[in-house]
Amino acid sequence: MDTSPAPEVDAVVVGAGFCGLYATKRLRDTGLSVRAFDAADGVGGVWTWNRYPGARTDSLHDTYCFTFDRKLVDEWSYTELHPGQAEVLAYLNFVADKYDLRRHYTFGASVTSAVFDQASGRWRFRTDQGESLTAKYFVTGLGLVSAPILPDVPGLGRFSGEVHHTSRWPEYPVEFAGKRVAVIGTGSSGVQLVSTIANTVGELTVFQRTPNWVVPTGNRPVTEAEHEHIRAHHEEISRLVRNHPAGWPWELVNRKCVETPAEVRDAMFEAAWQEGGFALLYKTFSDLSTDKAANDIACAWMAKKIASIVDDPEVVDKLTPTHPYGAKRPPAADGYYQAFNEPHVRLVDIKETPIEAFTEKGIRTTEDEFEVDLIVLATGFDAITGAFTRMDIRGIGGRDLNEYWREGPRTYLGLGVSGFPNMFMVAGPQSPFANLPPGAQEQGNWIAGFIAYLRENGIEFAYPTEESEVDWTKHLHEVAMSLMTRYGLEANSWFAGANIEGKARAFNVYFGGHAAHADRCAAEAAAGYPSFRKFATKNELSQS
Ligand code: NA7
Numbered sequence: 113m114d115t116s117p118a119p120e121v122d123a124v125v126v127g128a129g130f131c132g133l134y135a136t137k138r139l140r141d142t143g144l145s146v147r148a149f150d151a152a153d154g155v156g157g158v159w160t161w162n163r164y165p166g167a168r169t170d171s172l173h174d175t176y177c178f179t180f181d182r183k184l185v186d187e188w189s190y191t192e193l194h195p196g197q198a199e200v201l202a203y204l205n206f207v208a209d210k211y212d213l214r215r216h217y218t219f220g221a222s223v224t225s226a227v228f229d230q231a232s233g234r235w236r237f238r239t240d241q242g243e244s245l246t247a248k249y250f251v252t253g254l255g256l257v258s259a260p261i262l263p264d265v266p267g268l269g270r271f272s273g274e275v276h277h278t279s280r281w282p283e284y285p286v287e288f289a290g291k292r293v294a295v296i297g298t299g300s301s302g303v304q305l306v307s308t309i310a311n312t313v314g315e316l317t318v319f320q321r322t323p324n325w326v327v328p329t330g331n332r333p334v335t336e337a338e339h340e341h342i343r344a345h346h347e348e349i350s351r352l353v354r355n356h357p358a359g360w361p362w363e364l365v366n367r368k369c370v371e372t373p374a375e376v377r378d379a380m381f382e383a384a385w386q387e388g389g390f391a392l393l394y395k396t397f398s399d400l401s402t403d404k405a406a407n408d409i410a411c412a413w414m415a416k417k418i419a420s421i422v423d424d425p426e427v428v429d430k431l432t433p434t435h436p437y438g439a440k441r442p443p444a445a446d447g448y449y450q451a452f453n454e455p456h457v458r459l460v461d462i463k464e465t466p467i468e469a470f471t472e473k474g475i476r477t478t479e480d481e482f483e484v485d486l487i488v489l490a491t492g493f494d495a496i497t498g499a500f501t502r503m504d505i506r507g508i509g510g511r512d513l514n515e516y517w518r519e520g521p522r523t524y525l526g527l528g529v530s531g532f533p534n535m536f537m538v539a540g541p542q543s544p545f546a547n548l549p550p551g552a553q554e555q556g557n558w559i560a561g562f563i564a565y566l567r568e569n570g571i572e573f574a575y576p577t578e579e580s581e582v583d584w585t586k587h588l589h590e591v592a593m594s595l596m597t598r599y600g601l602e603a604n605s606w607f608a609g610a611n612i613e614g615k616a617r618a619f620n621v622y623f624g625g626h627a628a629h630a631d632r633c634a635a636e637a638a639a640g641y642p643s644f645r646k647f648a649t650k651n652e653l654s655q656s
Contacts (some may be wrong), residue, residue: 129157131253166308259498302490330388359547435603520618524576580643
């Protein structure tokens with residue numbers, strides 16, 4: 113181990129998205145010296161990288177934001193119901209400026225390793241820019257979907273045209289007009305992009321591995337009356353968000369699909385489809401996520417909808433998923449299915465005819481060769497854990513996080529990992545999967561509160577017990593298995609690590625909702641953090 117002296121701060125934060133920015137602010141405000149890093153050239157996290165045409169949040173404008181400061185709520189207004197990439201990026205920059213967070217950051221620098229040094233009791237960090245520093249506390253805000261994956265197909269380097277991954281989109285405008293374009297992948301990014309470029313390109317070929325249930329977004333401008341409503345009701349909106357399993361500002365519905373007459377059901381599905389976004393999943397019936405029979409009814413209705421939009425029955429068949437709605441992360445986009453009625457848009461089912469290779473001119477499947485000018489890889493991410501396992505993170509006794517998580521992530525409440533002293537994660541593996549900013553804020557507060565507790569009580573180091581990790585992982589698994597998410601394993605869902613060959617099949621996120629998670633976090637704090645091992649000195653830690 114390198115023990116040469118390196119500058120020291122109290123805390124290092126990695127990430128400049130919602131999670132990292134808020135953690136930086138909270139820790140700084142409690143009096144800690146904080147250095148923060150992000151690989152991007154500025155603030156924004158995933159919103160810096162995912163600048164592909166059509167990128168926008170599926171969350172609602174009034175909840176895709178922080179609420180910790182009344183003034184911030186009053187000063188910022190998104191213009192659209194589902195804000196686009198540029199506007200979310202502008203919001204995060206606004207937050208960074210308003211709270212003077214930029215000065216803590218080094219941008220354009222990836223933290224490549226974080227190794228806990230038992231002799232000094234400090235984390236030692238290295239960046240790809242050659243910087244080295246140490247800190248007592250290590251806080252991650254790495255993002256759920258920040259480690260992109262490329263298709264495991266040979267020959268990408270041979271292709272003579274342009275290639276872009278949706279999550280590494282260039283800052284210069286990519287020209288689509290009149291071009292022959294291939295899009296590989298039909299997750300949220302792929303369907304947003306396809307819907308946006310379909311009418312501009314010369315030819316579009318969409319390579320689909322697993323079809324998705326794609327609902328309209330319902331996006332539209334936000335009215336001034338709505339802005340006023342948010343300001344007047346922001347506490348009530350926060351309460352709704354906290355209590356909703358996915359963090360939407362909606363009351364929970366209390367009506368079962370399986371007990372509702374068909375005509376009433378259909379009318380409700382239609383109204384929710386028109387409203388767009390997650391209304392169909394969350395504003396119609398209470399049993400769609402829990403009862404397969406109810407989910408089948410919703411899927412049958414959506415399958416009919418797809419058939420009513422798309423002209424060619426063979427294309428309808430290919431576009432219609434076989435997995436339950438909610439087994440995979442469901443995307444939203446406007447005009448996605450309509451695009452396949454255009455004569456210049458073609459769908460290739462790569463389960464039937466897999467891609468064999470990229471060639472100089474394009475893409476070769478087992479059946480055909482597609483000459484294209486531009487390939488877009490919308491192939492997604494080594495989600496949730498990938499950003500961690502791509503770093504070298506080692507705790508006490510050299511415990512390697514990558515190794516420790518080989519069979520799937522193990523954490524307590526998604527906040528800490530046994531054997532990794534004073535390491536805390538915001539929106540880390542096994543944290544709630546829900547509208548992100550409220551969770552980033554809640555978890556940032558909890559971490560800051562815990563660090564304050566440690567300092568006030570003369571505790572130098574803490575990490576969760578292995579038993580608490582086992583209990584949390586078991587609970588998380590039980591919740592996921594009680595919902596349609598259990599079908600994610602067969603549907604290549606990244607929720608379950610199933611989108612990547614060879615990745616551990618394990619539920620990587622918690623589906624019990626913000627409220628259940630936040631209540632457990634609050635109870636843990638109120639009881640004096642009993643699920644954590646605490647050490648007053650380096651020696652105690654070394655003997656553990
Ligand atoms: P996703 O949702 O992981 O989608 C990736 C898509 O790429 C999906 O359709 C994959 O098929 C497909 N894919 C992945 N690897 C391959 C290969 N090797 N060949 C062909 N197709 C492949 O990522 P997104 O970027 O769309 O969205 C990520 C999240 O960001 C999104 O859910 C929001 O939360 C924001 P598969 O379904 O795995 O069979």
